[in-house]
Amino acid sequence: MTVRCEGDSWVMEQVGEKQDFEAELSRLGLKHEDFTLHVRRGRLGGLDKNWGSHYAVRVTNIVTGNRGIYLGGAGETWVAQFASDVARGVYRNPSILSKLPVRVRKTPRHAGSERR
Numbered sequence: 001m002t003v004r005c006e007g008d009s010w011v012m013e014q015v016g017e018k019q020d021f022e023a024e025l026s027r028l029g030l031k032h033e034d035f036t037l038h039v040r041r042g043r044l045g046g047l048d049k050n051w052g053s054h055y056a057v058r059v060t061n062i063v064t065g066n067r068g069i070y071l072g073g074a075g076e077t078w079v080a081q082f083a084s085d086v087a088r089g090v091y092r093n094p095s096i097l098s099k100l101p102v103r104v105r106k107t108p109r110h111a112g113s114e115r116r
Helices: 017-028 078-087
Strands: 004-007 035-041 055-061 067-072
Touching (some): 067 078
Parallel strands (some): 004 035
Antiparallel strands (some): 035 055, 055 067
């Protein structure tokens, strides 16, 4: 199964990076259907750059809710940066927000305000 792509995905598909990303998912033992990519071409001074220029790739793990944004294009290594983030556990674990303990704030008791 292939990864679902949105936006200007043709920009990265021209250079084979979608296939590289899918190969990396397989190498890492991650399910392709758990990820989506959203690609947005870079702009310079309000003018579109050519197809080979920089773009942003938002990678989302739809199971954990974790996401990251990487720069793609000439001289960029967003697939390798993604793999490094996976190694650090970024995409394998549910969002850090859902793991934070709920803290209940206790109102301090003052000596004169206790009931007897």
